[in-house]
Amino acid sequence: MSVTLAEAKAADAADSLRSLRARFALPDGIIYLDGNSLGPLPANVTAHQQAVVEKEWAEGLIRSWNEADWIGAPQRVGAKLAPLLGAKPHEVIVADSTSVNLFKLLVAAARRSERKTLLSEGGNFHTDLHIASGAADLLGLSLDIAPRAEVEQRIGADTNVLLLTHVHYKTAERFDMARITAKAKRAGATTIWDLSHSAGAVPLHLNEAGAELAVGCGYKYLNGGPGAPAFLYIAEHLHDELLSPLRGWMGHAQPFAFTDDYQPAAGIDRFLAGTPPILGLAALEAALDAFEGVTMERLWAKSRAMFDVFVGLMEARCPELRCVTPRGEEQRGSHISFAHENAFEICQALIAQGVIGDFRAPDVLRFGLTPLYLGFEEIWRGVDVLAGIMAEETWREPRFAVRGTVT
Ligand SMILES: Cc1ncc(COP(=O)(O)O)c(C=O)c1O
Numbered sequence: 001m002s003v004t005l006a007e008a009k010a011a012d013a014a015d016s017l018r019s020l021r022a023r024f025a026l027p028d029g030i031i032y033l034d035g036n037s038l039g040p041l042p043a044n045v046t047a048h049q050q051a052v053v054e055k056e057w058a059e060g061l062i063r064s065w066n067e068a069d070w071i072g073a074p075q076r077v078g079a080k081l082a083p084l085l086g087a088k089p090h091e092v093i094v095a096d097s098t099s100v101n102l103f104k105l106l107v108a109a110a111r112r113s114e115r116k117t118l119l120s121e122g123g124n125f126h127t128d129l130h131i132a133s134g135a136a137d138l139l140g141l142s143l144d145i146a147p148r149a150e151v152e153q154r155i156g157a158d159t160n161v162l163l164l165t166h167v168h169y170k171t172a173e174r175f176d177m178a179r180i181t182a183k184a185k186r187a188g189a190t191t192i193w194d195l196s197h198s199a200g201a202v203p204l205h206l207n208e209a210g211a212e213l214a215v216g217c218g219y220k221y222l223n224g225g226p227g228a229p230a231f232l233y234i235a236e237h238l239h240d241e242l243l244s245p246l247r248g249w250m251g252h253a254q255p256f257a258f259t260d261d262y263q264p265a266a267g268i269d270r271f272l273a274g275t276p277p278i279l280g281l282a283a284l285e286a287a288l289d290a291f292e293g294v295t296m297e298r299l300w301a302k303s304r305a306m307f308d309v310f311v312g313l314m315e316a317r318c319p320e321l322r323c324v325t326p327r328g329e330e331q332r333g334s335h336i337s338f339a340h341e342n343a344f345e346i347c348q349a350l351i352a353q354g355v356i357g358d359f360r361a362p363d364v365l366r367f368g369l370t371p372l373y374l375g376f377e378e379i380w381r382g383v384d385v386l387a388g389i390m391a392e393e394t395w396r397e398p399r400f401a402v403r404g405t406v407t
Pocket of ligand 1: 097125
């Protein structure tokens with residue numbers, strides 16, 4: 001059902017989360033529907049960064065590794081993130097990129113068994129498949145890339161590791177984490193979840209779901225800023241068993257003993273590799289304050305309401321764009337995607353009018369539904385702009401076909 005502008009405004013007026021928008025420094029005149037790709041700047045980050053730069057770095061200099069506890073930042077920020085993941089504080093660290101964390105976990109997990117197959121989904125985010133192929137080559141394993149509908153059937157006696165992205169980056173389809181993890185475990189395989197489109201987007205209960213290993217981005221729904229460090233989760237019972245293939249000094253039991261031999265640190269700390277990126281960690285640490293005092297369940301309830309409004313408006317006003325995101329709330333994440341052969345040009349035409357979504361090749365337009373700062377009126381206005389572009393075919397202007405390096 002399609003809502004009117006007045007109804008969208010009324011929904012904003014009734015929204016108990018509306019005040020959270022003030023926690024973000026969003027530019028005027030922009031409708032930001034791309035927080036699933038790069039979260040906007042949380043308002044408190046600038047002052048925090050400034051303090052870290054001007055006090056801790058400029059004045060504290062190298063003393064800040066101890067005095068400002070820079071050295072503890074990967075664990076401290078991990079512990080701050082843990083409640084959003086449904087994990088224990090010491091089960092999460094923030095370090096490296098998602099790709100690098102994935103490599104560390106894939107190799108560590110695969111070394112638990114003699115089995116020869118890494119299993120993943122065709123159409124998974126490409127870095128996951130590329131990293132998996134590198135890990136498979138290194139370990140002499142084969143990589144089985146199954147169509148989504150067949151992934152579960154392909155879990156077999158030779159499956160060593162199952163690597164899945166919980167919420168699909170393109171369609172927002174969501175796997176049933178608890179059921180699949182349990183099924184893989186019964187079959188003797190370890191599952192690694194990529195939570196890049198799940199963390200800060202949907203309620204996560206990693207411990208309850210029996211999840212053992214996971215990674216995810218810090219710059220999407222967690223709003224940690226461009227290139228923010230990623231996170232890595234290892235369930236407590238695997239802490240002593242797993243070893244990182246990247247034996248960096250930060251994962252050593254005594255990094256400052258400067259010994260030639262390698263001794264893994266206790267717990268998840270052994271999955272650290274090099275010097276932590278303090279400025280990036282500081283931004284993410286402050287950014288997580290945006291989630292203060294609000295549960296993921298409340299955010300998810302608003303996301304669902306925004307999804308319904310979005311779908312209803314699109315069906316009424318842009319029927320030529322085909323929704324590729326499942327309707328069932330258990331089957332999807334917090335973005336909504338539409339297919340159209342000119343999705344790239346349409347996306348550019350939208351951005352030119354201040355409505356920022358994104359495009360994923362070859363034909364998908366994605367819109368992030370981010371309840372922390374997005375309102376119902378913005379959704380109404382965003383779809384209104386899109387309907388105008390479709391009706392007038394302004395996307396056909398040649399300037400909208402020009403592709404930058406990042407699309
Ligand atoms: C599912 C998924 N995994 C990983 C990444 C990227 O990870 P990295 O932090 O290595 O750039 C993305 C980026 O969009 C993603 O969507």
